[in-house]
Amino acid sequence: MGYTITEKILLKHTKAKDIYPGQFINAKVDICLANDITAPLAIEEFGKLGVKKVFDKKKIVLVPDHFTPAKDMKSANQCKIMANFARQYEIKNYFEVGRMGIEHALLPEMGLVLPGDLIIGADSHTCTYGALGAFSTGVGSTDFAICMITGECWLKVPESMKIEFFGRLNKWVGGKDLILHTIGDIGVDGARYMAMEFYGETIENLPMDDRFSMCNMAIEAGAKSGIIAPDKITMRYIKAIRKGLRPGIGKFYSSAHDAKYAYTKEYDARKIEPLVSCPNLPSNVKRVRELKEVYIDQVVIGSCTNGRISDLQLAAKVLRGKKVNSRVRMIVIPATQGIYLEAVKEGLSKLFVEAGGVFSTPTCGPCLGGHMGILAEGETAISTTNRNFIGRMGHPGSRVYLSNPAVAAASAIKGRIAHPDEVM
Amino acid sequence: MTYKGKARKFGDNINTDEIIPARYLITTDPRELAAHCMEDADKDFAKKVKPGDIIVGGRNFGCGSSREHAPLAIKASAISLVIAESFARIFFRNSINIGLPIVESAGAAKRIRNKDNLRIDMERGIIRNLTRKESYRFEKYPPFMRKIIRAGGLINSIKKRLKLKA
Numbered sequence: 001m002g003y004t005i006t007e008k009i010l011l012k013h014t015k016a017k018d019i020y021p022g023q024f025i026n027a028k029v030d031i032c033l034a035n036d037i038t039a040p041l042a043i044e045e046f047g048k049l050g051v052k053k054v055f056d057k058k059k060i061v062l063v064p065d066h067f068t069p070a071k072d073m074k075s076a077n078q079c080k081i082m083a084n085f086a087r088q089y090e091i092k093n094y095f096e097v098g099r100m101g102i103e104h105a106l107l108p109e110m111g112l113v114l115p116g117d118l119i120i121g122a123d124s125h126t127c128t129y130g131a132l133g134a135f136s137t138g139v140g141s142t143d144f145a146i147c148m149i150t151g152e153c154w155l156k157v158p159e160s161m162k163i164e165f166f167g168r169l170n171k172w173v174g175g176k177d178l179i180l181h182t183i184g185d186i187g188v189d190g191a192r193y194m195a196m197e198f199y200g201e202t203i204e205n206l207p208m209d210d211r212f213s214m215c216n217m218a219i220e221a222g223a224k225s226g227i228i229a230p231d232k233i234t235m236r237y238i239k240a241i242r243k244g245l246r247p248g249i250g251k252f253y254s255s256a257h258d259a260k261y262a263y264t265k266e267y268d269a270r271k272i273e274p275l276v277s278c279p280n281l282p283s284n285v286k287r288v289r290e291l292k293e294v295y296i297d298q299v300v301i302g303s304c305t306n307g308r309i310s311d312l313q314l315a316a317k318v319l320r321g322k323k324v325n326s327r328v329r330m331i332v333i334p335a336t337q338g339i340y341l342e343a344v345k346e347g348l349s350k351l352f353v354e355a356g357g358v359f360s361t362p363t364c365g366p367c368l369g370g371h372m373g374i375l376a377e378g379e380t381a382i383s384t385t386n387r388n389f390i391g392r393m394g395h396p397g398s399r400v401y402l403s404n405p406a407v408a409a410a411s412a413i414k415g416r417i418a419h420p421d422e423v424m
Numbered sequence: 425m426t427y428k429g430k431a432r433k434f435g436d437n438i439n440t441d442e443i444i445p446a447r448y449l450i451t452t453d454p455r456e457l458a459a460h461c462m463e464d465a466d467k468d469f470a471k472k473v474k475p476g477d478i479i480v481g482g483r484n485f486g487c488g489s490s491r492e493h494a495p496l497a498i499k500a501s502a503i504s505l506v507i508a509e510s511f512a513r514i515f516f517r518n519s520i521n522i523g524l525p526i527v528e529s530a531g532a533a534k535r536i537r538n539k540d541n542l543r544i545d546m547e548r549g550i551i552r553n554l555t556r557k558e559s560y561r562f563e564k565y566p567p568f569m570r571k572i573i574r575a576g577g578l579i580n581s582i583k584k585r586l587k588l589k590a
Contacts, residue, residue, distance in 0.1 A: 024568040041452045041492055045579055049586070067450060074450035124490040124514055140492040140518035142578050150582070154568070188437055189484035193513050222484060224513055281437060368446040368489070389441040389488060391464040396445075 002256020004160040005229055006195040009135040009253055013118040021159040021262075030117040030134075032147040033061035035103055035364075036068060036075065038122035039082045041141035046085075046148060054089050055151035061093040061112060062086050063103040066364045071371035093245065101336025101362045104128040104216060104304035108237075109338050111244025115230040116251030120144070120153045125304050125386065127218045131211035132237070133230030133252060135195075138219060158224045159262035160195040160255075165202035167270035172420045174314070175210025176306060176384070176404040178202070179217040180275040181267060184285030192222035194262060197255065202269040203228055208237045209310040216305045217386050220282040229254040274419060276382070277402035280390045288407055291417040298381040299324075299412040300393075301405050302333030302360075303367045306384035309339050311405040316348045318409035318420050319355045325415030330357035331373045337362060357412070369394045382411045425546040427504040427525065429476035433538035436482035438465055440515065443486065443494040452493070454500035461497040475502035478544070480536045482508065486515025495519045505544055507551065509533035520569055523577035527551070532560035 003011065007019050014025040034042055039062055054060055062082055070076035086094035093112060100106060104125050107113050115133035119126065122144040129136035139153060147153050163182055178198075183190070196218045203211070211228050218226030228234075230252045238249050276291055278284040301307070301315050312334060324330045332352045334340040340362060343349045349359045358373075365372030367385040375381055375394030381401070383393065388400035401417060410418040442465040444457055451457070462469035462479075479498065485508035486494060495518045498506060506519070509530045519526045527544065532551045536542065540555040551560045565573060575581035 024566065037446075037449045038490060038492070041496075044452060048579055049583060051586075066446075072450065078450060078452075122490055122492075124488065126490075138490040138514050140490055140514060140521055142492060142521040143517065146578055146582050149586075154572075154578075188487060189510065189512070192484065192510065222487060222512055368441075370446055387439075387441070387488060389439045389464075391445055392441050396464045396467075 001260055002258045004195065004255045004259040005133070005197065005227055005253045006135055006158065006160055006225065009116055009118060010155070010157055019157055021157050023157045025155055025157060026152045027118055027155050028151060029059070029120050029147055029153055031059055031061060031112055031119045032121065032144055033063065033103060033107065033126070034122040034141070034144045035066050036064040036079050036082055037066045038141045038144065040078045042122060042145040043081055043085050045142050045145035049149065051149050054148045057090050058092045059151065060091050060148055061107060062091055063095050063100055063106060064097060065100055065102050065362070066368065067370050068363055069097050069361065099337060101338065102304045102307060102364055105308055105335035105339065108132060109241070109336055111241040111246055114238065114246060114248065114250025115234060116253055120147060124219045125216050127223065127225050128212055128216040128304060130215035130218065130225050130227035131208065133228060133234055135225055135227065137225045158193055158195045160197050161191055162197050162199060162261045162264040164200035164264065164266045165198070165269045166200050167202060167268050169202060169269050170273060172274045172406045173272055174404050175206060175213035177272055177275045178269065179214040180277050180285050180402065181272050183217065183221045183283050184275070186221055186265070188220060188281055188283045189222040191218065194223050196221065196223045196226045198226065198228050204231060207310060208233055209308040212308065213305050217282070220386060274404060274407050276407065276417060277388055279388050279399040279401065282386070282388060282402065288417060288419045294401065294417040295380065296328060296382050296411055296416060297379040298373060298375060299328060299330040299408050300366050300373060300381060300383035300385060301408050302335060303364065303385040304335065305386045306405050307333055307335030307339065309342050311384065312339065312343050312348050315405040315409040316351050318406050318423060319413065320351060322355060322413050322423065324356035324412045327415050328412055329373070330412040331360060331366060332357050333360045333363060333365065333372070335362055366393055368392065382408050382417055384408050427478065427544045429478040429504050429542060430474065431480045431536050431538060431540045431542055432473065432477050433536065434465055434479065434481045437484045437487055438481050439488035440486060440491050440494040441488055444491065444497040449491060449493055454496050457493050457497035458500035461501045470501065473501050473503065476504045478542050479503055479506045480533060481506065482533055483510050485511050487512035490514045492518045492522065495522055495524045499524045507532050520572055521578040523573065527562050529560050529562040532562065535560065
């Protein structure tokens with residue numbers, strides 16, 4: 001029996017001779033990361049062990065992205081703890097405000113993630129890097145603390161599930177809709193503990209940014225990781241990174257033809273329309289056409305799911321020459337400084353501002369109800385982010401709908417959930 | 425090890441945003457976190473909860489973010505144990521790592537009602553419902569995890585390992 005891509009990567013990172021689902025391993029990591037929420041707790045734990053140095057100054061990444069630029073004194077203090085630690089232990093990959101980005105958009109852009117890597121992060125959306133053919137998974141602060149010392153993390157080898165998409169994508173449908181469709185079908189625990197492997201002709205033709213959106217939300221189906229076997233599109237992406245912070249192009253793995261899967265799913269992409277995930281679970285998925293009565297107060301375009309340049313380009317395409325509805329606040333947040341600059345160069349920032357929107361510095365901000373657009377009681381938002389749990393973007397009595405950037409932009413114009421075809 | 429306490433019942437998919445909303449993640453102080461524990465699922469929980477109480481959830485308990493503040497807030501609320509039909513994986517590993525006892529039992533999660541008196545025998549893998557005079561079984565942890573739990577969490581377990589090497 002052959003191995004899945006996930007098993008191959010895990011095997012390469014342990015001393016074990018063989019690998020099988022359910023096995024416990026201590027895996028060597030290529031990169032470990034944390035942010036301004038999870039790092040301070042890890043630094044406290046790290047302190048308890050009285051260790052003088054970290055396992056590798058280049059393999060630790062610290063990004064202040066959640067409550068930054070610091071929203072208040074307490075969050076400023078959390079950031080200070082992280083910045084001081086980075087200085088004291090000479091962490092090479094600490095990205096200060098003004099040079100940072102939302103971690104899961106920033107790391108690939110900086111060339112810190114390569115195909116075949118094993119990456120752990122004290123952030124649940126660490127699964128994003130599966131888009132590059134890496135095994136990556138979210139862990140807690142204590143895991144991160146231990147990893148900074150040992151360079152290892154304990155893992156239970158996951159079962160894999162295979163999700164195949166075939167057929168051409170419909171207009172206005174992207175990676176976000178494919179993953180919402182999947183979560184809507186299998187549920188928020190449908191892939192619990194598993195590695196979700198996306199594959200098929202639709203995926204082979206899917207641009208990198210869409211692949212990031214898909215693997216990013218694997219966690220919303222309960223998965224340990226999402227992964228797409230690296231191919232020509234991956235190669236082009238890796239080669240285009242000008243200031244890669246790591247040498248080489250990584251290692252391209254793929255699943256054996258006789259690899260074993262817990263289960264497989266097949267979806268016809270031609271049947272998938274733009275989708276929206278309704279409150280209060282990502283699995284509560286409906287077609288945009290069913291939701292035209294839902295009036296909104298706020299639109300958020302950004303996040304580690306959909307804050308990349310092609311997401312902003314798509315939103316701009318819908319908004320060009322139009323105005324944000326007078327009852328609506330639209331907040332556009334490029335995911336990294338690099339994307340911000342690119343948006344300025346392409347005139348997208350001007351377009352968003354002229355349409356009556358906010359163009360913000362990179363931050364996770366509103367996605368988790370942190371800052372930069374908190375909802376009041378009774379308010380409703382449509383957002384390109386990844387979660388719509390109770391109180392996710394503010395008051396427990398507010399509501400969040402999740403969509404792709406084109407639907408969010410069309411909704412900003414109409415003041416209610418709208419299909420891009422209605423405004424184009 | 426046995427635990428005794430009153431059940432505090434919750435539904436399916438209790439997520440980390442409900443356990444400890446992100447607006448309170450500007451601190452790592454367990455007492456401050458405990459003051460807002462379960463706030464978006466039950467806003468008076470912190471006032472009602474008594475030391476030793478047992479949280480009983482449904483499917484996929486602890487889904488969502490990786491915040492270790494979630495099991496920490498529960499532990500600092502003096503909750504002795506969490507029982508659920510199933511746990512989300514990051515919450516599960518965080519609980520093991522910080523030494524918060526958790527038990528997976530579909531039978532228990534379905535049958536137990538709010539405020540039932542429970543006694544849990546960890547060695548034998550049995551939950552006794554003293555109110556309803558019922559028992560439910562659960563699978564004990566695999567040896568790999570038992571080692572971490574016995575050491576009192578991952579930090580202590582690594583402490584031992586590093587000292588052995590030195």
